[in-house]
Amino acid sequence: MSGPAEIPRTAAHAGRRAAQAGADAAGSGETPNVSDAFDASDSPDAFDALDDEARDARYANPFAPPDETEAAAAARPRSLFGEILDWMLAPLLLLWPMSIAVTYLVAKSIANGPFDRALETDAYVLARQIHPVNGVAELTLADSARDFLRPDNIDSVFYQVLGTRGELVGGDREMPLPRDEDRPPPGLVQFRDDTLHGTDIRVAYTTVDLPHANGGRPVLVQVAETLDKRRQLANDIIKGVILPQFVILPLAILLVWFGLSRGLAPLTALQTNLRMRRPDDLSPLEARRAPPEIEPLVTSFNDLLTRLEQNMELQKRFIADAAHQMKTPLAGLRTQAELALRQPVSPEVHRSLEQIATSSAQAARLVTQLLALARAENRLSGPIFAAVDVAGLARHAVRDWVQPALAKRMDLGYEGPDANDAPIEVDGHPLMLREMLSNLIDNAVRYTPTGGRITVRVRPERAAGVVHLEVEDTGIGIPAPERERVLERFYRILGRDGDGSGLGLAIVREIATMHGARLTIDDHVYQHGPRLAGTLVRVTLTLRAASTATSAAAT
Secondary structure, rough: OOOOOOOOOHHHHHHHHHHHHHHHHHOOOOOOOHHHHHOOOOOOHHHHHHHHHHHHHHHHHHOOOOOHHHHHHOOOOOOOHHHHHHHHHHOOOHHHHHHHHHHHHHHHHHHHHHHHHHHHHHHHHHHEEEEOOOEEEEEEOHHHHHOOOOOOOOOOOEEEOOOOOEEEEOOOOOOOOHHHHHOOOOOOEEEEEEEOOOOEEEEEEEEEOOOOOOOOOOOOEEEEEOOOOHHHHHHHHHHHHHHHHHHHHHHHHHHHHHHHHHHOHHHHHHHHHHOOOOOOOOOOOOOOHHOOOOOHHHHHHHHHHHHHHHHHHHHHHHHHHHHHHHHHHHHHHHHHHHHHHOOOOHHHHHHHHHHHHHHHHHHHHHHHHHHHHHHHHHHOOOOOOOEEEHHHHHHHHHHOHHHHHHHHOOOEEEEEEOOOOOOOOOEOOOOHHHHHHHHHHHHHHHHHOOEEEEEEEEEEEEEOOOEEEEEEEEOOOHHHHHHHHHOOOOOOOOEEEEEEEEOHHHHHHHHHHHHHEEEEEEEEEEOOOOOOOEEEEEEEEEEOOOOOOOHHHOO
């Protein structure tokens, strides 16, 4: 709990100027113009004040989600694993359809080979059945020759024989003819793809030179068949090649995934090493054990750790020096004021000396709180956590604050396990936990009216694995809307009496956060006055595993 935040001087000055401009305009009957309140000399300061306010608002909660513009400008990069996997799998998935197309062409070429040779043989056999009769070509087909020209149950076979004058000697008249320049010499068979009756066919054709035949052109012999058997063979070849790829491709993807995982294992090990480190462990990583690709990254990270350790050492040295250089003069000033109060002086001087003594005590307390807050916020510089007995800590803290409580005629008490009970241990920093509890009791003593009651309570819940450290008082309480704001530094509720600095609960929050504890502020309903409510501050800490196990064994 603390006083109201100070209004920036620039903003206050601008506000007074604007109010004065409004008053002048009202007196003259003109419409006030706020912009007239700012002259050229005020603009830089005003803009500086606005920049400061925007910066303060931005850094008040550094973990607040960014706005949409910042999110669009700072898009999260993709993972290295996904990037490498994409660049490896994308070409593979792109080349796979191309390999299917190439396989189909190769299978078609393979399927055409044996059927073309059979078709070539049929063309030769048919050419031998042509004889000249009276200068005219005549086709004489024996029964054996007719057998190979008969269609089977899959493909249809066609043939055609044209004489020297282009007349039809035998076969199908509608078979397409080759171009004149494509006719082969006698005895040579050529092939072409064509259509007949709308059906694709494969044609083998040759020419026969008949002696003593009328006409000047050789006899054209063509044998053709449909492509069903060829397609069926090509499909069988493709199936034999493609189907295994449906098994090989997922296996290849799994092997790539496994290989990437193994290849990126050093990064995973580095991440695990960093996560398992203690908050105060700033020792360098072993760069020699890192792969060459990430060795520069590890080396740079070690340099960062070295600089961070040096800065933290400087900060700790500064805190220690500040504690000595600031607290010693304040303690001397307070001592001198108290010694002067014992001397016979006038009432006015006596009141001034009392004010000096009180102010020096408050300044010393403020310095102590500021140093405690600095230590709490600098979490990495603290020592390693140790086992802390919360009940013993609470009993010692209550004894330390008995005299200030008696000075205000307050009833300061403790409720919880006594020294003979099993310890209630948590993992924590003893000095920080002691400072946290002292600030809670100090707040209760400062803001509870004279004659009030303050209770420090330790309430363990073994089954839940937690312990509640509570400080309740019979003061005027904290309104629910103010309970979040009183945790801010230098904030005090308006209209409240008391000489606090507004740092106590801020320190409590930092130390609770350091220990992973939960801080709650509630009403403390009086047992003798249900309509009145004081303040109940509860810090919930996690019990140490060994303490929980010991308690369970004893039960």
